Amino acid sequence: MLGIGTLAKKVFGTPNDRKIKATRPVINQINALADEYQALSDAQLIEKTASLKERVAGGESLDDILPEAFATCREAARRALGLWAHDVQLMGGIFLHQGNIAEMKTGEGKTLVATFPAYLNALTGRGVHVVTVNDYLARRDASWMSKVFAALGMTTGVVYPQQPEPEKREAYACDITYATNNELGFDYLRDNMKSELSQMAQRDHYFAIVDEVDSILVDEARTPLIISGPAQDRSELYQALDAVIPELTEDHYTIDEKTRNVTYTDEGNEFLEQRLHQMGLLPEGQTLYDPESTTIVHHVNQGLRAHKLFAKDKDYIVRNGEVVLIDEFTGRMMAGRRLSDGLHQAIEAKEGCKIQPENVTLASVTFQNYFRLYDKLGGMTGTALTEAEEFMEIYKLGVVEVPTNRPVARIDEDDAVYRTAREKYEAIVEEIKKASVTGQPVLVGTTSIEKSEMLSMMLQQAGIKHNVLNARQHEQEAQIVADAGKLGAVTIATNMAGRGTDIKLGGNVEMKIMEAIEANPDADPDQIRTQIEESHKADEEAVKAAGGLFVLATERHESRRIDNQLRGRSGRQGDPGRSSFFLSLEDDLMRIFGSERLDKVLSTLGMKEGEAIVHPWVNKSLERAQAKVEGRNFDIRKQLLKFDDVMNDQRKVIFSQRREIMEAQDLSEIVQDMRYQVIEDLVEEYMPPRSYADQWNTEGLQAALIENLNQDLPVVAWADEEGVDNEDIEERIQNASDEYMASKAAHFGPEAMRQIEKQILLQTIDTKWREHLLTLEHLRSVVGFRGYAQRDPLNEYKTEAFQLFEGLLESLRLEVTKTLSRIQPLTKEQQEQLLAQMQSQRAALDASVEAAEAPESAAPTPLVQGFDETDQTTWGNPGRNDPCPCGSGEKFKHCHGSF
Missing domain, CATH: 1.10.3060.10 (Helical scaffold and wing domains of SecA)
Structure with a gap:
């Protein structure tokens, strides 16, 4: 018997179906103009832009001219890129223009979708910002889509870190500007530290299209953007406190993994008080409970957090004597990003790295409040429905699921749950062996660098050839992702796996052509292209026959969205594929959120060694656990936002x-x-x-x-x-x-x-x-x-x-x-003196601003010619106190000599 809700949906359709239905007449109008616009010359196409601008200036609404604008843009994309937008791509563009999030599956061509609403809204003469998750994608999309906008007579700019000021102002003055969320936020803060209007870069906050909107507006919205300057150096305090933490026993503190919190017990406080008195860090007669002790208590707490909650090679890595954070959502290194409130310094002390001074905040803003400055906001992603409530409540953004151009042919298998992590990893290796026999490419998703490297060792022992993609290999990301769809390829990846880059079956044909042309610069490029495209078709068919890309996930994430992103790497544009999740009761999610009951059930069933439980009910209970975690994280972000709103x-x-x-x-x-x-x-x-x-x-x-x-x-x-x-x-x-x-x-x-x-x-x-x-x-x-x-x-x-x-x-x-x-x-001399002083202060501030959000610093110039970090014979013979031959400026004993 059907429930009332199910019956209503059958009769009236879901709200999502109704929104999609409403776009059909508009899409028919756009399609009806196709032949007429194909007949236009290139110059006439640019004239169309001018006439549409005039109509907008004359009072016509953007909705009135939408069919003509979209038809013009579609024709320009066909001429500039050879891409003809499908109806579902036009549909996605309409939803973005209306200020919604268009949820479109991986491989549906979101980069092209953004050009339609961007062009339409740029006709107002106010700049449109297209926001991406990293600098590589901002530059790639800008150079790729600028061809479309140029064919329409529009200008395109791209904003990137450490960009010269005049170039940055020029980029923001363009009709359409591509930039990362970080750079936009920092430029907003920097603009509001300028002393003259002519120095300000951003001109307006009119319309932003956010690519990978869930990553930017949800995952990264927990931490605010901060521009900071250096405070006093307290290295000795951190080192002294760091020496105390290893002396603590388990009775001295409690850890709450759910909230990622550590607190000292009464015994712990007594022990600390005693030790701090002995070390002279706490004056005689003063207790930890006195108001004067606030600073020391704060730093002792941060020291405990650094040791007990932050793990090397999971939350951060040590690279060239520096602690570099790892983004828990993308697995990428966040060079230049530092934890606040002395926590980063506590981790540096723990790892024996050089302690950088703390910073004082000069300006800060959260992503929520930055993006709410825009008159209109739209977003695209493959996964947003699970966070629909948050998008509506915080940003007033509706989520619309756009149908795929071709039906999804991927097979999603039920989760397999094992008793122990060892059994799980053994089963994973067996599964990879089976797939590689048939030549099916496998993408293995892991949650941390440590786990990806452990699995890599197991595969080496089993004699399975594979690639590893994590924060350590991020420079080779594009190459590894391009090869991941080749016949028999095995790729282990943290969840950074190719956001914004497609895994194409048979390998990436454009990458193959580029490599072949580089290898044979004298050969005819057209001939090379024809040969490679022919051989690629055969490769692609062989991979399809083997079952397409197999996504094998080794753990569930706290968020269903990140699991769905991993699944979405397979089965793009109607390609075959399959996905499977292998879990164990020792996984973090299972351990923290209710694995005791499941463990009892499995014991009662009398499961044998290496056996897994596979059932739709298990999927349901895991989804409920993930929904709980998502709900809690949403509450944390909501609470943070309420404070930040003040x-x-x-x-x-x-x-x-x-x-x-x-x-x-x-x-x-x-x-x-x-x-x-x-x-x-x-x-x-x-x-x-x-x-x-x-x-x-x-x-x-x-x-x-x-x-x-x-x-x-x-x-x-x-x-x-x-x-x-x-x-x-x-x-x-x-x-x-x-x-x-x-x-x-x-x-x-x-x-x-x-x-x-x-x-x-x-x-x-x-x-x-x-x-x-x-x-x-x-x-x-x-x-x-x-x-x-x-x-x-x-x-x-x-x-x-x-x-x-x-x-x-x-x-x-x-x-x-x-x-x-x-x-x-002032006298002339005093004026010159004051001017010099102000300029040096300004330079110091600019340097601290750059340091606060600098991406990876440029590699140092080696002092020894032919220096190779991996080959000690190329280092010369430096003394322990000599400058390191790598050119870092550190003493040898503190740099490469400490390895």
Whole structure:
């Protein structure tokens, strides 16, 4: 018997079906224009763009011109790339333009889909941003799709790290700009640290199309983007505390793997207190519970986290004496990214690496709040439905499942669950052997570098030839992925496996052609292409006959989405393929989330060694466990966002104020209002309203005016006059301050005075905002404890953050007034000295900004010619204290000599 919901779906269709049905008439309109547009010349196609722009400027909506714009773009793609967009690709483009997420399976051509809404929205003259997950994809997509946009008379730009400023501004001025999410966020922060409008790179936040939207807006949204500068060096403290952690026993702390938290027990606190007193890190008579101990307690906690929660070769690797984090979602190295609050320093101490100084935050923003700046947002991915609730709640983005161009022919097998990890890995090796006998290519998905290398050793022992793709081999990623679909290929990969790159059956034909042309530069390229395309067809058919790509996953991830991404590598565009998950009760997900009951069931069934349980019910219970974890992670992100929203409202106020200041020609009125407000506050403080004259503190007011306005005014004498009240005195002070500032302006010259006011305002805002960010960080770290007093931490944070912001504005007025009243004209020598000082400060800030988000630093130039890191005979014979021959600038004993 059918349920009501199922019956309703049968009669009315699902909401997704209805959305797809609604696009059919529009797609028919686009298809109807195809012949007419094919007959146009290249020049007429560019003229179409000009006429569509005119119509938009004349008031026509983008929806009105959508069929013509899409038909124009489709024809341009056919001419520029030889690609003819399928109906489902047009459908995906329509959903993106409407501000939805188009969920399209791997291999459905999402890169081309983005060109349609990008072109349509760029007709408004406001820039469109296409966002990718890494710099390689941003450059690849920009150079590839720029051919389409050029055929339409549109300009394309690409933004990348360490780009020269003029080139960056040019890229943002283009009609369509390709960039990574990190670079966009950092440029937004950098722009709001600039002192002139002409230096700002981003012009608008109109429409962004986010590729791999789930990775960018969900996975990476847990950590904010931070631009920071160096703080004081505390290396010795980290090293001293690191020596204490190995002395702890299991009674001294508890670990909660679900929340990734560690806490000290009472015994642990007593032991620490004793040891810290002995080491002189905690003064005699002071306990860990005293407010003065906050800093030391914080660092001791971070040391424990570094040792017990962060594992080498899983969460980070040590490379050239540096701790490099590994992205848990993509398995890629995150060079330049550092953990905050001293945690990275604690890991450096643990690994015996050089400890880099901590950083102070100069500016920060979360991806959620950055992408919510856009008037309109769209996204594409192969997997978003599982996070549909989060996309709707946080970004107001609906998720629409776009049908595939051809039916999916992949066979998804039920999960196989083994008792132990050893049994599981043995079964995996056997399964790979079976597949390689038939020549079926296998992609083995693992969750960490460590596991990928362990499995690689097992395959070596079994004599199975294979490739390994993890963060250590990320430079060869494109090559390994290109070979992964060849007959008999076995590829072990962490979950970085080819996001944005297709695994094609029989191998990547374009890659083969490029290699052949490089090997024979004198041969005819067309002839090479024809030969390789012919042989490739036979290879492709052989792989299809063997069953297509076999995706074999060795573990379930916390998120169903990442599992689906791995599955989606196989069975693209109607190709055959199969996928299977091999699990054990010792896997992290199974261990942490309810494997006890399953273990009892398996014991009761009397399972033999090497036997697996395979049943749809197991899949269901695993999905429920994953949904629980996803729900918990969503709650964490939602909570983080609620706190960040408080700061975001303040950030918007500060950034818009800065922009207004930069746009304004004359700030004298703003400065005067600030001065008047300071005077009013001072008069109110020393001569309270509705008080008697004998209660006034006129001497205190006179001293305060010397301090804050740099003026010695006869306030005491004024107060002795008959019939004078505090309002009269306030007015006299205002008039005297106006005269004083007018004489200063005359001295400097009106033009110079306006510039001085602007620079002082901007510098003071920046300094105060940085101090405010630090205060908010500290408030955030302690406000959670208010929950113990039955008070809502979020409300407490909102209230106190608002009070702090009011304090910020008050101190801003005071500081600006004080500084302006004290400035004096400089001699020529002083001017030159000040200019040099400001330039060096600016350079230091720029360097810290670059370091904060620098991608991989360029390889050092070796001191020894022919230096090879893997061959010690090429290193020469350096002494332990000599500079390392690799050119890193480190001593040999601290660099390659420590290996």
